[in-house]
Amino acid sequence: MPNASASDPAAPVFRVDKFVVPAEALPEVIAQIKRVHTILEKVPGCLRRRVLSQTGGAGEFNVINYIEWASxxxxxxxxxxxxxxxxxxxxxxxxxxxxxxxRADMGFYSEV
Incomplete structure (x- = not known):
């Protein structure tokens, strides 16, 4: 469970999951992330949900799951x-x- 900012326990918290997904698995992985998003949209405090697919650049992660929580x-x-x-x-x-x-790199983040 994430720790809220020491200065503001009601500060937004961001969940960022970065994935390296083989091309053949992209449709299935993105569908699964979107399925979870449909569950989360019913939870109070879920402010934003995004699934991003890399379209350029040299980064290794080609799918990003981003969720902003109220606290x-x-x-x-x-x-x-x-x-x-x-x-x-x-x-x-x-x-x-x-x-x-x-492969995944997942974590909770706060604004700095």
Whole structure:
């Protein structure tokens, strides 16, 4: 769980997930990210959601998942909801990524 800014515990928190996705797996990975976004759009405090695909440049990450949360507290309900949905479906995100050859760098960020 992310830590809120020490100066403002109600400060927005940003989830940024960067992925290296093989070309043949792009449609499936993007569809999965968008599916999670449909779950998150119902959670209070989820302000913005974006899935970005690299169109140029030399970076290694070709897919970015960006979510802006109103505060660290808003994330707790989302984590619980997504975990429950995955358990209900029998979906294992780590196995999904491994099977498709996806590498990820995921984390929470705050404004500086």
């Amino acid at each position: 660290a507290d808003a994330i707790a309900a989302a984590v619980q909801l997504v975990q429950q949905q995955f358990e209900h479906e029998g979906f294992d995100p780590a196995a999904f990524m491994k099977q498709l050859g996806v």
